[in-house]
Amino acid sequence: MLLYIAKRLCQTVFVLVGITFATFCLINIVPGDPVQVMLEKRADPEMIQQVRHELGTDKPLPEQYINFVEGAVKFDLGKSYFSKEPVMSMLLRGFLVTAKLAAISFLFAVTIGISCGMLAAIKRGKPTDSFLMMIAILGMSAPSFWIAIILQIIFGLKLNLLPLSGLDQPLCYILPSIALGTRYAASIARITRTSMLDVIKQDYIRTARAKGVKESMVFIKHALKNALIPIVTLLGTQLGNMLAGSMLIEKVFSISGIGKLAVDSMTNRDLPLVQGTVLYIAVIFVVINLIVDLSYALIDPKIRYGKGA
Amino acid sequence: MIRDNLLEVNHLKTYFYTDEGVVKSVDDVSFSVQPSRTLGIVGESGCGKSITLLSIMRLIENPPGKIVAGEILYNGENLLKKNKEEMRQIRGNNIAMIFQEPMTSLNPVYTIGEQILESISIHRPELDKGEARERALAMLKMVNIPMPEKRFNEYPHQLSGGMRQRVMIAIALSCEPDLLLCDEPTTALDVTVQAQILELINDLKKKARAAIIMVTHDLGVISEVADDVMVMYAGKVVEFATVDQIFAQPMHPYTCGLINCIPSLDKEVERLSTIPGMVPSFNEMPKGCAFAPRCSRATQRCKENMPELIDIGERKVRCFLYEGKDTE
Amino acid sequence: MKFFSFFYRKNKYIEDVAEQGIEYTSYYQDSFRRLKKNNAAMICLSVLALMVLIVIFAPWISPQDPNAQSLKDALRGPSAQYFLGTDEYGRDILSRIIYGTRISLSVGIISQVLATAIGVTMGVLAGYYGGYIDSLISRVMEIFAAFPELIFAMGIMYVLGPGVSNIFIALALLSWVSTARLIRGQVLQLKQKEYVEACIASGGASFQIIVRHLVPNCISTIIIMVTLGIPGAIMSEAALSFLGLGVQPPTASWGSMISAAQSYISLIPLYSVLPGLAIIIVVISFNIFGDGLRDALDPKLKNQ
Ligand SMILES: Nc1ncnc2c1ncn2[C@@H]1O[C@H](COP(=O)(O)OP(=O)(O)OP(=O)(O)O)[C@@H](O)[C@H]1O
Ligand SMILES: [Mg+2]
Numbered sequence: 001m002l003l004y005i006a007k008r009l010c011q012t013v014f015v016l017v018g019i020t021f022a023t024f025c026l027i028n029i030v031p032g033d034p035v036q037v038m039l040e041k042r043a044d045p046e047m048i049q050q051v052r053h054e055l056g057t058d059k060p061l062p063e064q065y066i067n068f069v070e071g072a073v074k075f076d077l078g079k080s081y082f083s084k085e086p087v088m089s090m091l092l093r094g095f096l097v098t099a100k101l102a103a104i105s106f107l108f109a110v111t112i113g114i115s116c117g118m119l120a121a122i123k124r125g126k127p128t129d130s131f132l133m134m135i136a137i138l139g140m141s142a143p144s145f146w147i148a149i150i151l152q153i154i155f156g157l158k159l160n161l162l163p164l165s166g167l168d169q170p171l172c173y174i175l176p177s178i179a180l181g182t183r184y185a186a187s188i189a190r191i192t193r194t195s196m197l198d199v200i201k202q203d204y205i206r207t208a209r210a211k212g213v214k215e216s217m218v219f220i221k222h223a224l225k226n227a228l229i230p231i232v233t234l235l236g237t238q239l240g241n242m243l244a245g246s247m248l249i250e251k252v253f254s255i256s257g258i259g260k261l262a263v264d265s266m267t268n269r270d271l272p273l274v275q276g277t278v279l280y281i282a283v284i285f286v287v288i289n290l291i292v293d294l295s296y297a298l299i300d301p302k303i304r305y306g307k308g309a
Numbered sequence: 310m311i312r313d314n315l316l317e318v319n320h321l322k323t324y325f326y327t328d329e330g331v332v333k334s335v336d337d338v339s340f341s342v343q344p345s346r347t348l349g350i351v352g353e354s355g356c357g358k359s360i361t362l363l364s365i366m367r368l369i370e371n372p373p374g375k376i377v378a379g380e381i382l383y384n385g386e387n388l389l390k391k392n393k394e395e396m397r398q399i400r401g402n403n404i405a406m407i408f409q410e411p412m413t414s415l416n417p418v419y420t421i422g423e424q425i426l427e428s429i430s431i432h433r434p435e436l437d438k439g440e441a442r443e444r445a446l447a448m449l450k451m452v453n454i455p456m457p458e459k460r461f462n463e464y465p466h467q468l469s470g471g472m473r474q475r476v477m478i479a480i481a482l483s484c485e486p487d488l489l490l491c492d493e494p495t496t497a498l499d500v501t502v503q504a505q506i507l508e509l510i511n512d513l514k515k516k517a518r519a520a521i522i523m524v525t526h527d528l529g530v531i532s533e534v535a536d537d538v539m540v541m542y543a544g545k546v547v548e549f550a551t552v553d554q555i556f557a558q559p560m561h562p563y564t565c566g567l568i569n570c571i572p573s574l575d576k577e578v579e580r581l582s583t584i585p586g587m588v589p590s591f592n593e594m595p596k597g598c599a600f601a602p603r604c605s606r607a608t609q610r611c612k613e614n615m616p617e618l619i620d621i622g623e624r625k626v627r628c629f630l631y632e633g634k635d636t637e
Numbered sequence: 638m639k640f641f642s643f644f645y646r647k648n649k650y651i652e653d654v655a656e657q658g659i660e661y662t663s664y665y666q667d668s669f670r671r672l673k674k675n676n677a678a679m680i681c682l683s684v685l686a687l688m689v690l691i692v693i694f695a696p697w698i699s700p701q702d703p704n705a706q707s708l709k710d711a712l713r714g715p716s717a718q719y720f721l722g723t724d725e726y727g728r729d730i731l732s733r734i735i736y737g738t739r740i741s742l743s744v745g746i747i748s749q750v751l752a753t754a755i756g757v758t759m760g761v762l763a764g765y766y767g768g769y770i771d772s773l774i775s776r777v778m779e780i781f782a783a784f785p786e787l788i789f790a791m792g793i794m795y796v797l798g799p800g801v802s803n804i805f806i807a808l809a810l811l812s813w814v815s816t817a818r819l820i821r822g823q824v825l826q827l828k829q830k831e832y833v834e835a836c837i838a839s840g841g842a843s844f845q846i847i848v849r850h851l852v853p854n855c856i857s858t859i860i861i862m863v864t865l866g867i868p869g870a871i872m873s874e875a876a877l878s879f880l881g882l883g884v885q886p887p888t889a890s891w892g893s894m895i896s897a898a899q900s901y902i903s904l905i906p907l908y909s910v911l912p913g914l915a916i917i918i919v920v921i922s923f924n925i926f927g928d929g930l931r932d933a934l935d936p937k938l939k940n941q
Contacts, residue, residue, distance in 0.1 A: 011779070018776070018779070018780035019783050022784075026796055141916075142916070143876065143913060145876070146909070149899060150913070153902050153909075153910075204413065204415055206368060206414070209400070210366055210401060210405070211428040212397045212428065212431050212432060213397075214397065215397075226416070226418055243785065244788045245787055251879070251896075263880050266791060266882060286783050301417065301466065305464065305467065
């Protein structure tokens with residue numbers, strides 16, 4: 001168990017270093033001088049020189065990288081070039097908004113996804129199963145931003161039930177969370193079904209039935225816990241993808257979360273902000289996946305007692 | 310001699326409907342078991358032994374499997390007419406089953422203790438937590454698991470195959486069933502453990518007056534525990550007799566073959582002959598007797614017609630050789 | 638095309654192993670028979686074939702020039718002249734959707750073929766050579782996988798700048814990792830097969846072993862990965878274009894159409910609904926066909 005955790009932590013540290021490196025490269029392999037690109041034609045050479053100095057891009061690359069990593073560790077990545085606000089405080093503000101939205105849609109996706117997947121597995125081969133899986137594949141194939149617009153048209157414009165944009169009242173969360181969560185709910189439902197079907201073929205499920213366990217408990221208690229590992233793996237990746245995917249939804253509902261920050265920074269080519277958003281979204285993603293991997297130990301006693309990988 | 314049947318199976322047919330065709334895993338099988346007696350079911354791999362037991366438990370996976378005909382009378386009541394809830398109350402409580410695969414039959418994510426407790430709490434809801442735990446521990450002791458308190462909190466992967474099988478037995482016995490179905494309970498175990506487990510099962514028969522069905526392809530096991538023996542071949546009963554009769558005077562050529570097959574230390578090695586050929590697969594089942602292609606005494610008639618199961622006194626045999634002797 | 642050359646190699650390979658008594662042709666015949674029995678997959682295949690026809694004959698099918706502006710007709714509903722109405726510049730929505738098919742399908746297919754080329758190369762190298770080459774490639778894969786998909790694609794687009802060909806590259810870089818992982822695993826398994834071991838032991842050239850024994854055996858996986866990768870790539874392209882980081886105006890792309898239409902949902906809702914439906918149809922067809930193909934080619938892979 002300890003070995004497993006240690007191994008996993010080492011790997012994470014390595015990946016985190018890799019991420020800083022990749023993000024750093026990202027900015028520096030932009031064809032042409034990044035500052036020039038950022039300022040486009042607005043700048044005269046003098047100004048470019050000045051901005052370079054401000055951002056520290058006139059220093060040699062290795063030194064720049066070390067400064068960047070130092071900044072990343074100290075949570076200080078300089079100021080946005082355009083708004084002059086510290087990058088970290090902008091990120092934090094955006095992150096809180098997005099995290100709330102993502103958390104709600106995650107809950108939505110997990111509840112709907114797991115219960116529909118279980119239901120489909122229980123009713124395997126029956127019309128309920130085919131129906132649910134058809135809906136799931138439809139949900140997986142529809143772009144979230146399009147679902148968002150359709151929801152806006154139906155519930156905001158035609159029925160006039162729910163607000164069209166913003167996040168200033170609790171009701172506002174409904175449409176964005178559904179739009180963001182649908183795709184994930186659909187894929188959770190699919191993997192839950194597959195994993196459950198795999199598990200219910202196992203001998204211990206037959207043992208449970210032979211003991212006289214209620215059919216519902218066979219599924220909930222005996223099968224689900226065993227089916228959970230692939231589901232949890234998916235959940236981890238998805239929570240991260242949801243943070244990133246929320247930028248599409250944020251655009252539709254005019255929400256100023258971290259996604260909007262990322263898109264704006266890239267369209268404005270605001271160098272420090274681009275670095276900051278990309279880096280920290282990736283870091284959050286990696287940390288979530290780490291937590292997921294460690295949570296396997298809670299599910300699977302083989303990992304807990306040090307046998308499995 | 311008339312005994313009260315605890316279980317009576319009549320003309321049971323369990324078929325599997327697969328893409329390649331219908332597999333008649335159990336085809337018109339009838340037998341009965343009485344309290345304090347053990348029925349042994351023998352036969353080669355794939356002849357439908359496990360499916361027979363699973364049919365009694367009503368645990369046939371549907372689809373593709375289905376019990377298409379017959380009746381299973383338990384204490385005179387037809388199990389096939391029971392609804393799901395009634396069946397659930399019977400499973401684990403009145404009828405318990407020990408499965409063939411000890412390595413995979415325990416749920417890997419729950420402790421041994423939790424898994425024994427579960428069946429006690431389902432069928433003995435009147436027991437409080439402490440009493441149930443007492444009982445579960447007592448079961449572990451009964452099946453000779455060393456350090457039961459410690460094992461109680463361990464997970465299946467921490468136990469050896471033999472121990473897991475004993476845990477399975479503890480689970481099966483935890484609610485004192487009066488019918489115990491054992492599907493090759495000792496195949497996966499080494500000889501000493503095997504002997505201990507058979508003893509355990511024999512004890513149960515004597516003390517609790519339970520009826521036992523013991524499936525195995527090991528005739529050594531049969532000779533130790535069984536009172537009656539049923540020999541199956543390709544889904545059908547080919548011979549039924551008491552254990553003494555079977556070993557003293559096997560009738561069906563297949564049974565003779567099987568008995569010649571037992572590797573026994575005190576007999577000559579030459580006797581260790583095997584039956585040539587293999588069990589036919591379901592889609593190349595011969596028209597007549599399923600054993601005919603492998604039978605040294607088969608005639609043209611055997612190849613074309615399926616013999617009936619004929620009564621010869623207390624015994625039954627499915628072979629043309631004994632036709633006309635049923636009146637004796 | 639490069640993709641099809643795999644098939645050619647496969648055939649040579651079939652003759653090879655047929656001598657060893659392994660029947661490979663019948664494996665593909667069986668798979669094909671299984672696929673033909675799958676109605677949903679066959680329907681989706683015909684939809685996709687139709688889409689390909691639309692891509693090829695777009696100039697003849699579309700009623701108008703997709704980029705012809707006519708400001709006086711802007712934002713009209715369906716009419717005889719404009720079958721599905723017009724957008725904010727008075728361009729014909731139907732024609733733009735038809736031309737959008739070109740972008741979507743080409744992005745999907747080309748990016749996935751690229752991704753497969755990278756993925757197979759990396760996977761085979763990692764699996765075949767093992768050791769530090771494997772560690773190196775595996776670490777690189779870990780870093781690539783450490784970014785959420787959309788952010789990763791956006792980052793690459795930021796570096797490369799917008800444009801269709803850059804989307805190919807960005808999406809290829811996004812999706813090669815999963816192919817590489819699967820192929821690496823398969824190669825590791827194959828290396829333990831006797832005939833490959835024998836080949837290695839008898840000093841066969843590495844390149845030959847890889848091309849003649851390892852790659853052909855991964856064909857099923859490769860086909861499945863390409864087919865199931867395409868819908869994801871199409872979705873990503875739509876998302877990038879929706880965010881304004883993908884296909885640039887005036888080129889018609891479904892994602893950017895939805896983005897533009899978003900401002901007019903109260904005025905002409907159809908404008909935003911239709912491109913989305915087009916995405917759904919293509920993506921769902923690829924998904925269902927891909928699932929069917931996977932089940933037909935490799936029933937074992939079903940639960941992965
Ligand atoms: N799910 C299934 N689908 C199709 N056929 C099945 C299925 N389960 C069992 N069978 C068939 O039923 C027949 C009897 O199987 P069964 O498990 O009862 O054999 P067995 O006598 O217990 O053999 P063994 O000694 O190997 O355990 C086999 O021929 C098998 O092919
Ligand atoms: Mg069996």
